[in-house]
Amino acid sequence: MRVPVKLLGFVFWLFFFNCGQCRDCLREDIKYENTEPAAKASYSDGETVRLYCMTGFTGMYRLKCEEGTWDTIVERKCAKKKCSHPGDAPNGDFKLTAGSEFVFGATVLYTCKKGFEMTSRINQRTCRAQGWDNTVPVCEAVKCPAIRTNAFVTASGNTEEGSYGDVIHFECVSADKKIDGSSDIHCTETGDWSNSVPTCKEITCTAPVISNGFVVEPEEEYQRDAILKYRCSPGFKAREGIPRCVKYGWTLNPECDVSRCEVPRDQHVYSPHSYFSGDMKLGTKKYYYCLDGYQYKEATCTRDGWTPKPLCAGKMCAAPNIPNAEIVGHQRPEYSINSRIQYKCHRGFEPELPVEITCNSQTEWTGIRQCTEATCPLKTTDEDLIIERFPDIKGPIKHGHSLIFSCNREGLILKGEKEITCQSNGEWSSPFPTCEAENTDEVMCVANLTVNMRSDVTDEGHPVPEFSVRPGRTITLTCLGKKVKLQGERKITCQSFGEWSSPFPKCEDKTTDEATS
Secondary structure, three states: OHHHHHHHHHHHHHHHHHHHHOOOEEHHHOOOOOEOOOOOOEEOOOOEEEEEEOOOEEEEEEEEEEOOEEEEEEEEEEEEOEOOOOOOOOOEEEEEOOOOOOEOOOEEEEEEOOOEEEOOOOOEEEEEOOEEOOOOOOEEEOEEOOOOOOOOEEEEOOOOOEEOOOEEEEEEOOOOEEEEOOOEEEEOOOOOEOOOOOEEEEOEEOOOOOOOEEEOOOOOOEEOOOEOOEEEOOOEEEOOOOOEEEOOEEOOOOOEEEOOOOOOOOOOEOOHHHHOOOOOOOOOEEOOOEOOOEOOOOEEEEOOEEEOOOOOOEOEEEOOOOOOEEEOOOOOOEEEOOOEEEEEEOOOEEOOOOEEEEEOOOOOEEOOOOOEEOEEOOOOOOOOEEEEEEOOOOOOEEOOOEEEEEEOOOOEEEEOOOEEEEOOOOOEOOOOOEEEEOOOOOOOEEEEOOOOEEEOOEEOOEEOOEEEEOOOOEEEEEEOOOOEEEEOOOEEEEOOOOOEOOOOOEEEEHHHHHHHO
């Protein structure tokens, strides 16, 4: 009986041992995050199970029950699903309310930029398992109300429906008035205009407060184009220019600057820091030297800086003094090197046209031509003309002098002006007269040609040996044959008194002249 008892005990031990080896695996022992629960509460040894991720997550696990313990066969951890970019809103921005990635559960909040307002009902989007919900919000520009002006003001810009940032510019219809208010207003982010619509008023200015100065004879109100007179306190100087009341106020701000003279620079002063040092208040005087080629004087500190200006002047030509002439344009007391000016002689002096002169490097004027009195020529070819001078003086005939004419024999009359006067330009007031026969129809010049002589006077194309011509007619004479030559003038003119201008020529034999010589 003892042996069977031992055998029975061994069988019971083996049974309990084998049952320990084949324990079930429990669902509650699965500890993975973001997974759906296993289908059964327990699984037998050797059995496998697939675990799925919760909604909005991606991944998967595969487990096997091994003697009461879960063994992982496949492991893809459950991670949040990713969403694409949520989309930009024109004229708007967005931001993540939590986290830094576009993943399941993330929410982005949209806001509109300055001057824009959201017209969408929902201003956010959330990343869901199927992607982003809702749509991208819409931002529209803030609108400002229409602009209305009176008949005296004009407005330019979008006056009917202004959007954020739009600018409206106002001007007065009349040039004699100015805007009373802001000439430019803009549509703000709140949908209101930055200022009210202005009106127009008369152009006036008020006297300003001037630091270190004061207004002379101040007025309560200055009308258009009025000038503001002001002075500065001692030690200060006024700005250059004169303030004038215009449409937009004073043309320049009246200011008084501290008057102290600085060390002169770029004025050709020799060692300026040495000579211009120490006290340089108003009225201070300094002695100094200039670089070679420049003149120098004593310098004085004034409200307008150092005088003279410039301190070191270059070599100059003194204004020219040309007798009987005047400078064309404004004349200065001095002229710099290479300056060019013109002068013109007085009436009755020559040259008549302007003369240009130049200041050379030796401070001398070059090109000067003296102005001499204009003279008229005394010349005539009429031997019968008698000329008397008035006044009866010798020398050149000058401006204002006259000539009186007459003829030297009976039967001649004066053709032209009896008296002519010398003018300022050197010309006579009228042409010289001539002496002509009293009855020119009866006066003729007679020509008797020798056999070997011919003239240019013809009768129906044929030369004639004898003819008469009227005064003023000029004839041309030639000799026939190679052995003869013309003695006398080739061309002679019939004069008013019936005589030729020179003795009538002759045709003489050349051989006779050669034998004589």
